[in-house]
Amino acid sequence: MSGFTALLTRDLRLVLRRPGDVGVVLAFFVVATVLFPLGIGPETNLLARIAAGVLWCAALFAALLSLERLFAADYEDGTLDLLLLAPWPLELAALAKCLAHWIVTGLPLSLLAPVLGIAFGLDGPSLLALGATLLVGTPTLSLIGGLAAALTLGARKSGALLALLALPLCVPTLIFGAGAIEALAAGEGIVTHVAILAALALVALATTPWAIAAALRQAGE
Amino acid sequence: MAPPLLEVTGLACRRGGRMVFDRLSFGLGEGQLLALTGRNGSGKTSLLRALAGLTPPEAGTVAWQGEDIARDRESWRGRLAWLGHLDGLKGDLSVIENLLTAERLRGGEAGDRLDGALLAFDLTALAAREVRTLSAGQRRRTALARIVLSQAPLWLLDEPLNALDAPAQAAFRAALQIHLSAGGLAIAATHAELGIEGRSLELGSTLSSTSPPGGGEEHDGDVA
Numbered sequence: 001m002s003g004f005t006a007l008l009t010r011d012l013r014l015v016l017r018r019p020g021d022v023g024v025v026l027a028f029f030v031v032a033t034v035l036f037p038l039g040i041g042p043e044t045n046l047l048a049r050i051a052a053g054v055l056w057c058a059a060l061f062a063a064l065l066s067l068e069r070l071f072a073a074d075y076e077d078g079t080l081d082l083l084l085l086a087p088w089p090l091e092l093a094a095l096a097k098c099l100a101h102w103i104v105t106g107l108p109l110s111l112l113a114p115v116l117g118i119a120f121g122l123d124g125p126s127l128l129a130l131g132a133t134l135l136v137g138t139p140t141l142s143l144i145g146g147l148a149a150a151l152t153l154g155a156r157k158s159g160a161l162l163a164l165l166a167l168p169l170c171v172p173t174l175i176f177g178a179g180a181i182e183a184l185a186a187g188e189g190i191v192t193h194v195a196i197l198a199a200l201a202l203v204a205l206a207t208t209p210w211a212i213a214a215a216l217r218q219a220g221e
Numbered sequence: 222m223a224p225p226l227l228e229v230t231g232l233a234c235r236r237g238g239r240m241v242f243d244r245l246s247f248g249l250g251e252g253q254l255l256a257l258t259g260r261n262g263s264g265k266t267s268l269l270r271a272l273a274g275l276t277p278p279e280a281g282t283v284a285w286q287g288e289d290i291a292r293d294r295e296s297w298r299g300r301l302a303w304l305g306h307l308d309g310l311k312g313d314l315s316v317i318e319n320l321l322t323a324e325r326l327r328g329g330e331a332g333d334r335l336d337g338a339l340l341a342f343d344l345t346a347l348a349a350r351e352v353r354t355l356s357a358g359q360r361r362r363t364a365l366a367r368i369v370l371s372q373a374p375l376w377l378l379d380e381p382l383n384a385l386d387a388p389a390q391a392a393f394r395a396a397l398q399i400h401l402s403a404g405g406l407a408i409a410a411t412h413a414e415l416g417i418e419g420r421s422l423e424l425g426s427t428l429s430s431t432s433p434p435g436g437g438e439e440h441d442g443d444v445a
Contacts, residue, residue, distance in 0.1 A: 006322055078307025
């Protein structure tokens with residue numbers, strides 16, 4: 001486990017050295033979502049109805065923004081070789097990288113989204129539901145995005161390719177994440193939606209680390 | 222003579238559809254150094270990567286103490302210290318942070334050995350500097366300090382002398398000498414003279430018509 005924590009700490013420390021990188025991602029999220037109320041105008045009902053979808057989509061795009069560098073930086077400076085040659089499973093290294101990504105993007109996005117939801121005129125319970133679904137759903141985005149980042153490692157135009165690979169795989173998470181707030185508005189509970197989001201996250205957790213490790217080994221050849 | 226610790230048998234490697242080397246066999250025992258020479262593209266780096274297990278070889282086996290490394294990859298990786306042509310350092314971390322992190326990623330703790338590794342490559346004054354502010358030679362020295370720190374029995378080095386000035390080259394030789402006298406093994410791909418007695422293996426270049434394509438030719442050093 002010491003290697004896992006060492007890698008997680010290293011990645012978090014690297015982010016702290018360049019807080020601007022995370023700042024840009026969060027700023028993109030804020031700007032992208034705030035454009036909607038500005039563009040659509042003060043139609044509170046309409047805004048409240050589309051809020052969940054808009055915030056979820058914006059969170060997805062924001063998470064993708066920072067994924068391109070997830071493994072590319074290690075690939076370029078040669079530290080990826082050190083991970084490939086570390087005497088513990090590469091799958092754990094993949095998990096540590098995705099966890100670090102979630103801590104610096106998924107987590108702050110989940111906390112920020114309810115605040116932005118106010119601009120869309122969402123009520124209290126909806127704001128809470130939005131935060132909760134994002135907390136459960138964003139780990140899936142980090143894991144799937146991590147896989148896309150590993151697969152596109154070394155490719156030209158990897159950013160666009162990454163989005164093309166990751167976005168379709170994120171559709172189920174998006175549907176149930178945004179659907180939870182609609183369900184709440186329709187008077188149903190959000191438990192089913194949160195449970196499905198958790199199940200999706202667990203499936204991603206149980207499969208992507210192996211796929212990421214395989215893709216990284218391929219890139220290291 | 223004791224059987225060699227590291228035994229390579231019939232190793233072949235294919236890169237981009239082309240055989241880089243074929244039927245390569247050699248053994249390396251305690252305290253021995255093998256210098257890989259050969260022209261650009263002759264497969265020195267490919268051989269190092271195949272030995273490390275980064276690239277699966279086309280054919281052949283690598284065995285450590287008689288056991289095929291493919292059977293237990295993790296223990297094998299624990300025995301290696303790897304210096305690629307890239308330094309493997311994070312620019313935003315300091316020299317010390319890089320060394321400590323690399324050691325933890327190997328599952329160890331640097332502890333008291335850190336000072337010795339810094340001293341060996343005259344890095345003590347640079348210890349707190351961020352690596353991106355260092356010169357290429359200073360970075361290479363940091364990467365070499367990482368190798369010394371690892372205490373791995375087998376060093377795989379790709380052009381270790383790259384960017385090093387004369388004092389740093391001397392420091393590298395001293396460190397390598399200590400490693401070898403302690404019973405360590407080292408395989409180094411190099412263009413320059415390493416300045417340490419050891420065996421050398423010339424990898425045949427496909428550009429040269431005098432040596433068989435992809436074949437290897439082994440020489441014994443002046444003193445075995």
